[in-house]
Amino acid sequence: MELDQIVERFQKKDTAAFEKLYNMYxxxxxxxxxxxxxxxxxxxxxxxxxxxxxxxxxxxxxxxKGRFFTWIxxxxxxxxxxxxxxxxxxxxxxxxxxxxxxxxxxxxxxxESGSEDTIGLKKLLLNLKEKxxxxxxxxxxxxxxxxxxxxxxxxxxxxxxxRNRSCISQIRNNLAL
Amino acid sequence: xxxxxxxxxxxxxxxxxxxxxxxENLEVYLNAQKYPEIKKEIEAIEASVLSLSxxxxxxxxxxxxxxxxxxxxxxxxxxxxxxxxxWTAYLGWAVSLIFMAGLIWLxxxxxxxxxxxxxxxxxxxxxxxxxxxxxxxxxKTEELLTTIRDKNITVVPLGGQTVSPxxxxxxxxNKHEKKVFIDAQGLPNPPDGFVYQVWSLKLNPLxxxxxxxxxxxxxxxxxxxxxANPNESEAFGITLEPAGGSxxxxxxxLYTLGVATS
Numbered sequence: 001m002e003l004d005q006i007v008e009r010f011q012k013k014d015t016a017a018f019e020k021l022y023n024m025y026x027x028x029x030x031x032x033x034x035x036x037x038x039x040x041x042x043x044x045x046x047x048x049x050x051x052x053x054x055x056x057x058x059x060x061x062x063x064x065k066g067r068f069f070t071w072i073x074x075x076x077x078x079x080x081x082x083x084x085x086x087x088x089x090x091x092x093x094x095x096x097x098x099x100x101x102x103x104x105x106x107x108x109x110x111x112e113s114g115s116e117d118t119i120g121l122k123k124l125l126l127n128l129k130e131k132x133x134x135x136x137x138x139x140x141x142x143x144x145x146x147x148x149x150x151x152x153x154x155x156x157x158x159x160x161x162x163r164n165r166s167c168i169s170q171i172r173n174n175l176a177l
Numbered sequence: 178x179x180x181x182x183x184x185x186x187x188x189x190x191x192x193x194x195x196x197x198x199x200x201e202n203l204e205v206y207l208n209a210q211k212y213p214e215i216k217k218e219i220e221a222i223e224a225s226v227l228s229l230s231x232x233x234x235x236x237x238x239x240x241x242x243x244x245x246x247x248x249x250x251x252x253x254x255x256x257x258x259x260x261x262x263x264w265t266a267y268l269g270w271a272v273s274l275i276f277m278a279g280l281i282w283l284x285x286x287x288x289x290x291x292x293x294x295x296x297x298x299x300x301x302x303x304x305x306x307x308x309x310x311x312x313x314x315x316x317k318t319e320e321l322l323t324t325i326r327d328k329n330i331t332v333v334p335l336g337g338q339t340v341s342p343x344x345x346x347x348x349x350x351n352k353h354e355k356k357v358f359i360d361a362q363g364l365p366n367p368p369d370g371f372v373y374q375v376w377s378l379k380l381n382p383l384x385x386x387x388x389x390x391x392x393x394x395x396x397x398x399x400x401x402x403x404x405a406n407p408n409e410s411e412a413f414g415i416t417l418e419p420a421g422g423s424x425x426x427x428x429x430x431l432y433t434l435g436v437a438t439s
Contacts, residue, residue: 015247022240028227031234040235048238052246064206069223070195124228139194140226146196164194165187171225 007068011058022051025069029076035141036080046083050076077143124174132167139164180212189215193222314398321358321401329353333413335435340417341365346433348375348413350406357388357406357413364432366395367417374418375402376426377410380436385414390422412436 009017029050034043054061054072061071125133131153138144138152139160150157183189191197192205209216324330330349337344345363350356359375367373373391378384389404391397416423417430 015244018243019240022243025227026237026240027234028230030237031230031232034235035233043235044238048242048246051243052250055243055247064203065199066195066197066202066206067193067219067223069227070193074195124232136226136229139191139196141230143195146191161187161191164190165185168190168222168225171229172221175225175228 003068004063007061007063010055011061013055013058018051018055021068025072026051028069029072032073032141033076033080035137036077037083042083043080046079047076050079053079073140074143077141081143124171127174128167128170131163132170135160135164136167136171178208178212180208180214183208184215184218189219190222193219193226317399321399324351324358325349327351331437333435333437335413335415335433337363338431338434340430341432344432346415346435348435348437350410350413350437355405355407357404357410359391359402359404359413359415361391361394361400361402361415364391364394364400364415370420371417372420372422373415373432374422374426375404376414376416377406377408378412378414379409380411385426387422387424387426388413390418391415410437 006017006020010021026047030043030047033046033050034040037043037046050072053075061068065071134153135149138149139146144152146157146160149155149160153160155163188197188201188205192202197205205215205219209219325332329351331352333348333350335346335348341364343363344365347360349358349360351358357375357377361373364373373394375388375391376385377388378386386408388406388408389402391402394400412435414426414434415432416426416428417432418427
């Protein structure tokens, strides 16, 4: 079934369609939340809340406004950021940018290979520069705008777009290997 | 459109990130609908982000947990609905009962008011009648007053005679208009079949001329009668005569008599 059709059924409160979407995206959404709250238990909990929120507000999604993944990603980011603010984490976006994602990746990289989680990770990150990881984390996981990324990484605004593209392309190449 | 250039611009990566404006999002969406290669590119970008974010996942609690939560919320939602329904139903009944009671009360009040209004309007009619009567009476009285106050009026008191010494009357004689008003207040009611007749008298020789009858004597409230008097009267007399009057006065039944002095 096409994604659009699944989403449409999901919006009509079809739990089977919802399950499909959950299976497609829950790992990723939980991962993104984890990079922000930096606590796996809390991340799992928020992740479920995010999917429930999506279920309840399914009618507010409109395909013309973006990808379904992008929509739920946005809900997830907001929920995660709300969480760390309510827990009186240091809450500026600057502090959010602490390179936790990079840290997780590195720690996973250093793990003994052979564990299921890390399969493909090395491959994925092959030749991926640190500045790529940073820009991807800020744009996709932290929800920074181009302007904010440009300020954060101290690079020209126009560079954000092109660098991001080349970084994503690198991951795509790695995936294709 | 040069789709290659469009793809190379990096806008699709930002589209997946969700950092574009609404208008830009719509534009990308429409282009993706139009050009399959753009749609494919978007899907590839999304796949790479998914693969990357998947690597940092702590794992998930699974859809079973979600299913339970949906079921729970569904149940509590129905409960809420049920409670809501019964609560609103009770409230509805209560309100309608109060409303009914109010309506009945208003209906009673209304009936009461209607009957009150009927009584009042009846009273009103009576009062209006009385006022009208009073006005007519007043008008008559004023007319009378004006008449007897006229400067041309000669007042002739008529004293009681042998037949009825306590009787009296007054004649208000307007020589100018040749009219006499007889105030017969001091005369007793005439017996059945009889009527008072007023006479203009010339004294030397005694020549009576009938001026008319005091008809409907009993029914007349103010007992003032207007009569024409074209005569050069020297005195006025009132006699009791059989109904219809007589050609000559029955002097034995002369009740009052008065002499015009001027």
